[in-house]
Amino acid sequence: MPQISAAQLFQDNCxxxxxxxxxxxxxxxxxxxDINSSTKGVIGHLNFIHPNWVQVLDGxxxxxxxxxxxxxxxxxxxxxxxxxPFCFIIAGNGVVPPAVQAFAEEKQIPLIRSAQSxxxxxxxxxxxxxxxxxxxxxxxxxxxxxxxxxxxxxxxSGVGKSELALExxxxxxxxxxxxxxxxxxxxxxTLEGRCPPLLKDFLEVRGLGVLNIRTIFGxxxxxxxxxxxxxAHLEKPKGSHVPGLERLPLGASSENVLGLKIRKVxxxxxxxxxxxxxxxxxxxxxxxxxxxxxxxxxxxxRHEQMMDNQAGGKQ
Numbered sequence: 001m002p003q004i005s006a007a008q009l010f011q012d013n014c015x016x017x018x019x020x021x022x023x024x025x026x027x028x029x030x031x032x033x034d035i036n037s038s039t040k041g042v043i044g045h046l047n048f049i050h051p052n053w054v055q056v057l058d059g060x061x062x063x064x065x066x067x068x069x070x071x072x073x074x075x076x077x078x079x080x081x082x083x084x085p086f087c088f089i090i091a092g093n094g095v096v097p098p099a100v101q102a103f104a105e106e107k108q109i110p111l112i113r114s115a116q117s118x119x120x121x122x123x124x125x126x127x128x129x130x131x132x133x134x135x136x137x138x139x140x141x142x143x144x145x146x147x148x149x150x151x152x153x154x155x156x157s158g159v160g161k162s163e164l165a166l167e168x169x170x171x172x173x174x175x176x177x178x179x180x181x182x183x184x185x186x187x188x189x190t191l192e193g194r195c196p197p198l199l200k201d202f203l204e205v206r207g208l209g210v211l212n213i214r215t216i217f218g219x220x221x222x223x224x225x226x227x228x229x230x231x232a233h234l235e236k237p238k239g240s241h242v243p244g245l246e247r248l249p250l251g252a253s254s255e256n257v258l259g260l261k262i263r264k265v266x267x268x269x270x271x272x273x274x275x276x277x278x279x280x281x282x283x284x285x286x287x288x289x290x291x292x293x294x295x296x297x298x299x300x301x302r303h304e305q306m307m308d309n310q311a312g313g314k315q
Contacts, residue, residue: 002133003031006087006110013128017114017121022096024110030086032133038083042129043122046088048076053086054125058094058118065097077103084109091118134184134192135258142203143181143193143226145174146283150193150226152181153279155234159269162205164234167276169203174223175213178203183228185258191228230286231255231264232279252289 007026010019030053035042043054046061057065065073077099087110090096096113104111114121141154142165153161162178169175177195186192201214201222214222254261265282267275285295 001031001033002136003029003034004129004132005029006112008132009087009125009128010110010112012132013125017116017124020113022090022111022113023101023105024087024112025108026110028086028108028110030133032135035133040083043125045118048079051080051083051085054089054129055080055085055087056089056091056118056122057097057100058091062090062094062097065099070099073099081107086110087112089114089121091116091121131184131186131192134186136182136184137258139181139183139257140179141181142178143176143195143228144168145176145223145226146279147173147287149229149283149287150176151230151232151279151283152193152228153232153234155269156236158206159234159236160275161234162203164275164279165203166205166211168279169213169217169221171276171280174221175201175203176223176226183257185260189260191257191260191262192225193228194225228257228262230283231262232282233264233266234269234275235266236269 005026006024006028010021010026013019035053039050041047041050041052044052044056046055046057046065068076080103084107088100088104090111090113093113093115096111101111103109116124139152139154141152142161143150143152144165145151146168153164155161165175165178176193177199179199180196182194182196183191184194201212203211203213205211253264253266255264256262263286265286267278267282269275288295
């Protein structure tokens with residue numbers, strides 16, 4: 001379960017947002033479960049009716065609070081006590097309302113000031129929090145950038161994933177991660193794959209050992225991250241066929257990763273097959289399908305049309 005503390009948020013964004021700490025508990029934390037189990041927004045301007053986890057106060061909010069009588073102001077702030085925010089941020093180096101500071105000190109809610117405007121601050125923190133609190137999982141395989149598309153090579157140990165990855169890299173494609181790939185759901189329909197720091201730039205190939213791809217092929221041969229679009233599963237045939245593999249699949253197969261369906265193709269591994277060309281062809285074919293061009297369906301329609309024409313001619 002990913003989570004973040006107020007101290008981490010402050011430290012990670014201190015330089016960019018010109019933060020200064022005012023008061024509150026630095027170890028106060030917020031997790032992805034907290035966000036997913038509530039109706040509160042992640043970040044937004046100060047709101048008492050639909051409160052956000054990160055409440056931002058700019059000139060308009062500070063001016064509104066200054067116009068409330070002490071009783072109404074105290075009552076409004078106390079309404080946040082039932083489910084307190086993660087933190088308050090005063091944007092634009094605004095003056096901290098004494099009532100807000102007193103409430104933050106009483107409830108030990110972090111109160112931070114930023115020199116950035118509220119809109120700029122929220123744009124930066126929204127992206128930051130979406131990445132830090134993203135649901136994640138680790139998958140075994142080799143993750144590559146093939147023709148601008150994130151492709152995960154999977155298969156049993158020894159099936160030839162690393163050798164195939166090396167061939168693809170030599171053809172101009174890029175390595176993201178080998179062996180263990182970290183995937184984060186950074187948006188409702190987007191999975192971003194990254195490499196664990198320990199494995200960065202390395203690819204293990206049987207017989208050659210661990211290779212530093214950046215050193216051998218140069219800077220353009222590695223990528224820091226890619227969005228997962230396609231899974232290419234390498235399968236050794238059992239006998240003369242691969243179980244469950246259709247010759248003319250009418251429906252696309254997929255694999256569930258963090259609740260998202262990712263397109264999946266199964267490539268039989270056999271002596272003499274050029275797997276690198278097959279993976280490139282699979283990626284090109286998927287790109288065409290995304291554009292509404294399906295070669296298999298087109299072939300079947302052409303075949304059916306020809307049969308109808310022949311049947312009509314016999315009559």
